[in-house]
Amino acid sequence: xxxxxxxxxxxxxxAHPTLAQPAAARTLRFIPIADLGPIDPIxxxxxxxxxxxxxxWDTLYGLDARYRPQPQMAAGHTVEQDxxxxxxxxxxxxxxxxxxxxxxxxxxASIRRWSTRDGLGQTLLxxxxxxxxxxxxxxxxxxxxxxxxxxxxxxxxxxxVCFIMPERLAQTDPAVPVRxxxxxxxxxxxxxxxxxxxxxxYARFDGYRPREDGTPSGTAGPKRAWFDRVEWSVIPDAxxxxxxxxxxxxxxxxxxxxxxxxxxxxxxxxxxENPDPAGFLGVLRFNQLHAPFNDPAMxxxxxxxxxxxxxxxxxxGTAPGAWTEGVGFFPPGSPSAxxxxxxxxxxxxxxxxxxxxxxxxxxxxxxxxDYPNVQALTEVGADxxxxxxxxxxxxPSDWATVVQRRANRGAPAQGGWxxxxxxxxxxxxxxxAVHLMLRGNGAAAWxxxxxxxxxxxxxxxxxxxxxxxxxQLAREAQEAAFEELxxxxxxxxFQPTAFRRELSGMLQGPTVFWNxxxxxx
Numbered sequence: 001x002x003x004x005x006x007x008x009x010x011x012x013x014x015a016h017p018t019l020a021q022p023a024a025a026r027t028l029r030f031i032p033i034a035d036l037g038p039i040d041p042i043x044x045x046x047x048x049x050x051x052x053x054x055x056x057w058d059t060l061y062g063l064d065a066r067y068r069p070q071p072q073m074a075a076g077h078t079v080e081q082d083x084x085x086x087x088x089x090x091x092x093x094x095x096x097x098x099x100x101x102x103x104x105x106x107x108x109a110s111i112r113r114w115s116t117r118d119g120l121g122q123t124l125l126x127x128x129x130x131x132x133x134x135x136x137x138x139x140x141x142x143x144x145x146x147x148x149x150x151x152x153x154x155x156x157x158x159x160x161v162c163f164i165m166p167e168r169l170a171q172t173d174p175a176v177p178v179r180x181x182x183x184x185x186x187x188x189x190x191x192x193x194x195x196x197x198x199x200x201x202y203a204r205f206d207g208y209r210p211r212e213d214g215t216p217s218g219t220a221g222p223k224r225a226w227f228d229r230v231e232w233s234v235i236p237d238a239x240x241x242x243x244x245x246x247x248x249x250x251x252x253x254x255x256x257x258x259x260x261x262x263x264x265x266x267x268x269x270x271x272x273e274n275p276d277p278a279g280f281l282g283v284l285r286f287n288q289l290h291a292p293f294n295d296p297a298m299x300x301x302x303x304x305x306x307x308x309x310x311x312x313x314x315x316x317g318t319a320p321g322a323w324t325e326g327v328g329f330f331p332p333g334s335p336s337a338x339x340x341x342x343x344x345x346x347x348x349x350x351x352x353x354x355x356x357x358x359x360x361x362x363x364x365x366x367x368x369x370d371y372p373n374v375q376a377l378t379e380v381g382a383d384x385x386x387x388x389x390x391x392x393x394x395x396p397s398d399w400a401t402v403v404q405r406r407a408n409r410g411a412p413a414q415g416g417w418x419x420x421x422x423x424x425x426x427x428x429x430x431x432x433a434v435h436l437m438l439r440g441n442g443a444a445a446w447x448x449x450x451x452x453x454x455x456x457x458x459x460x461x462x463x464x465x466x467x468x469x470x471x472q473l474a475r476e477a478q479e480a481a482f483e484e485l486x487x488x489x490x491x492x493x494f495q496p497t498a499f500r501r502e503l504s505g506m507l508q509g510p511t512v513f514w515n516x517x518x519x520x521x
């Protein structure tokens with residue numbers, strides 16, 4: 001694709017300053033990996049919506065770089081009655097973007113809405129006898145028994161995140177997107193400037209007050225917004241995005257494609273860094289509501305045909321250290337990682353079982369054309385199925401359509417699907433409690449809707465176990481997962497981000513926009 005015509009098209013469509021025009025020093029110009037879809041971070045688990053949400057909404061607790069929950073909107077908390085009574089106190093003078101005060105009842109309504117969509121939140125609410133707001137500053141949990149992961153649940157960065165919304169928005173049906181992005185975070189969403197497929201914009205919220213204590217780390221500590229505006233410019237063509245960054249028409253490209261990294265590294269004004277030391281884990285997800293993958297034997301038949309290096313090279317290239325194979329259901333190096341059941345992935349690759357099971361079987365695969373990492377995984381997966389003899393109906397579309405279609409529980413003929421590919425941060429898979437894709441709770445699970453009773457039982461046991469006993473339970477959970485197979489792990493890759501060296505203060509972890517400054521700005 002030629003670069004200048006695309007930028008000219010953007011300019012005509014937006015009638016605002018674009019990447020081809022000089023941006024003010026007080027504007028952070030960002031190129032996301034794909035366009036923003038839903039603005040509601042509770043109805044979707046996409047990282048793009050979560051990143052948008054961290055601009056707009058705040059959380060009661062943040063997660064620091066060592067994965068420890070720290071008070072954020074909360075001033076602090078008390079734990080009484082042997083852990084069965086927890087009171088969280090809000091920081092004073094918190095306000096939403098519409099000027100209304102943040103009250104405990106807003107937080108209670110937000111926790112309830114989030115907990116219906118999040119696996120750990122569902123468990124927390126099930127262990128709660130009463131969740132209330134005795135006054136405007138106090139959120140109170142009366143628990144059936146101690147729940148040590150309460151603050152981890154409220155702080156976790158794996159979507160859906162427990163963002164605090166005004167009560168009137170938080171009372172929206174959790175399956176229905178909110179229509180406004182009104183939060184108390186450091187930036188306001190400028191809905192009237194959004195152009196689908198091209199532009200998203202935010203303005204600093206002057207009413208936001210960062211924490212006065214702590215050090216910025218992950219999503220914890222003071223969230224200081226140094227830019228007046230944050231503008232996302234959606235550029236699907238990687239060469240065009242690279243040119244915009246090199247020509248100072250953009251400040252930050254979230255995820256450059258592997259083939260362009262050598263070019264960017266040769267530019268002294270650009271920095272290439274790995275923002276997430278936990279990496280990302282690739283996923284082959286089955287839809288277990290419909291044939292053929294409602295049969296666990298059909299799912300397991302694919303295991304000896306899957307070569308993790310095939311997927312990882314496609315998504316991350318061949319540079320040393322860019323990816324890791326031999327990866328199970330938990331990230332390498334984490335306390336939950338083990339070799340349990342790994343013979344299924346480490347043994348000799350033999351596609352004959354897959355051919356015997358799938359020859360002539362129709363399989364509908366959905367995937368995006370505008371999300372490079374997911375597209376690469378999907379194309380390798382579709383090719384694997386073809387080589388196994390399946391009749392593949394590969395249905396590529398834009399990312400927003402994929403997100404919408406993956407929620408369809410109908411058969412492929414009714415707009416559903418059989419298989420999709422995606423990835424999650426290693427942080428989101430650290431242990432059985434937060435591991436969204438390991439859940440086997442049927443209709444309440446992430447799309448694919450697996451039923452895995454043994455995995456669910458071991459997850460529950462892990463959450464109640466002493467720390468010393470948890471690694472063994474995680475090991476057993478991985479063994480059970482290789483039998484029940486909610487998905488197939490595809491390996492771990494590390495995705496660099498690229499930005500101009502005049503920026504400083506970028507934090508490790510999720511893509512967030514506070515703490516970043518322009519040197520000399």
